[in-house]
Amino acid sequence: MQYYAAPLEKLIEQFQRLPGIGRKSAQRLAFHVLSLPEDGAEEFARAILDARGSIHTCRVCQNLTEGELCPICADPRRDRSTICVVTDPKDLIAIERTREYHGLYHVLHGVISPLNDVGPEQLKIKELLQRVAEGDVQEVIMATNPDTEGETTALYLTRLLKPFQVKVTRLAYGVPVGGHLEFSDEVTLTRALEGRREI
Amino acid sequence: MQYYAAPLEKLIEQFQRLPGIGRKSAQRLAFHVLSLPEDGAEEFARAILDARGSIHTCRVCQNLTEGELCPICADPRRDRSTICVVTDPKDLIAIERTREYHGLYHVLHGVISPLNDVGPEQLKIKELLQRVAEGDVQEVIMATNPDTEGETTALYLTRLLKPFQVKVTRLAYGVPVGGHLEFSDEVTLTRALEGRREI
Numbered sequence: 001m002q003y004y005a006a007p008l009e010k011l012i013e014q015f016q017r018l019p020g021i022g023r024k025s026a027q028r029l030a031f032h033v034l035s036l037p038e039d040g041a042e043e044f045a046r047a048i049l050d051a052r053g054s055i056h057t058c059r060v061c062q063n064l065t066e067g068e069l070c071p072i073c074a075d076p077r078r079d080r081s082t083i084c085v086v087t088d089p090k091d092l093i094a095i096e097r098t099r100e101y102h103g104l105y106h107v108l109h110g111v112i113s114p115l116n117d118v119g120p121e122q123l124k125i126k127e128l129l130q131r132v133a134e135g136d137v138q139e140v141i142m143a144t145n146p147d148t149e150g151e152t153t154a155l156y157l158t159r160l161l162k163p164f165q166v167k168v169t170r171l172a173y174g175v176p177v178g179g180h181l182e183f184s185d186e187v188t189l190t191r192a193l194e195g196r197r198e199i
Numbered sequence: 200m201q202y203y204a205a206p207l208e209k210l211i212e213q214f215q216r217l218p219g220i221g222r223k224s225a226q227r228l229a230f231h232v233l234s235l236p237e238d239g240a241e242e243f244a245r246a247i248l249d250a251r252g253s254i255h256t257c258r259v260c261q262n263l264t265e266g267e268l269c270p271i272c273a274d275p276r277r278d279r280s281t282i283c284v285v286t287d288p289k290d291l292i293a294i295e296r297t298r299e300y301h302g303l304y305h306v307l308h309g310v311i312s313p314l315n316d317v318g319p320e321q322l323k324i325k326e327l328l329q330r331v332a333e334g335d336v337q338e339v340i341m342a343t344n345p346d347t348e349g350e351t352t353a354l355y356l357t358r359l360l361k362p363f364q365v366k367v368t369r370l371a372y373g374v375p376v377g378g379h380l381e382f383s384d385e386v387t388l389t390r391a392l393e394g395r396r397e398i
Contacts (some may be wrong), residue, residue: 049241051209
């Protein structure tokens with residue numbers, strides 16, 4: 001038996017398809033939508049269509065953007081000799097927030113993950129090699145996550161980039177700022193010791 | 200500085216306005232929408248507009264429905280002499296799921312809550328009194344939540360219903376089926392003892 005009116009049930013189902021949203025949360029969200037003013041619901045629906053319709057990947061770095069080039073690739077002040085390779089646009093944002101990096105990016109849109117059936121051909125690797133082959137690039141920074149899949153991807157890319165004779169670097173490992181040594185795992189501490197610097 | 204392209208940022212903001220969704224979840228949901236096929240995004244947007252546009256309250260019981268009357272009020276097999284008063288449509292669904300109640304409902308759409316600035320005039324109380332005044336009703340079951348606000352609302356309604364000389368009942372209190380006595384609070388256990396029955 002169906003308990004909710006059909007359009008409400010349909011909206012609940014739509015919310016339920018979103019990642020991390022179960023039946024109860026979907027109900028709560030759907031009821032919230034019903035309680036919105038008419039133009040609030042329209043604004044929400046329009047935001048979905050606009051985002052889905054106008055956002056695509058930057059022709060150069062594969063970041064998400066409205067234009068043909070993303071604002072970073074289009075910015076003449078960015079240093080074109082460095083490319084920072086990230087897994088997805090959220091990681092790009094995380095690095096941008098530091099305000100310390102002034103080069104360009106390359107978004108892979110994933111990592112090599114045999115368990116999830118993701119191979120190199122599904123990532124934006126061809127596009128990266130092409131950029132490096134064009135010649136202006138001097139350094140490629142691997143900023144994939146410091147986990148197994150991120151490491152594998154970084155190593156794989158490093159091997160592919162070897163023939164181009166560019167410098168390939170990796171983000172430093174170490175103890176996180178504000179963290180506690182006693183809670184750091186052995187691997188991180190080992191890496192922090194290995195990477196120690198004179199002060 | 201804005202890091203995301205404007206339409207994406209707008210979609211994130213829209214998700215962030217939903218109850219229980221913070222910035223990080225909103226980002227995750229927005230990225231999911233971007234990864235939907237074009238017609239998936241359209242379906243989602245349409246579900247929002249359809250639900251908001253076509254769902255309104257039943258003329259009689261104030262439940263959410265597409266038609267003028269909700270399916271329960273329109274069903275000739277339901278017992279018209281009993282009205283079960285619930286706080287919101289979700290509670291109605293919870294009772295329907297038991298398949299044990301065959302009367303009608305009345306949805307208050309809230310409870311009296313001075314702390315949240317909700318007074319009796321904001322609830323569908325007038326509509327309830329009118330239904331009872333029309334004369335066919337013999338019993339009104341108070342199925343508001345067993346918390347302070349639910350109790351207050353039930354007591355308030357009971358007083359208002361007194362002049363109509365209908366039977367007013369309250370859901371039984373007791374230990375929940377499948378629960379553990381050791382984890383039951385004293386008030387619930389006291390109520391369970393008071394309401395004990397011969398077996």
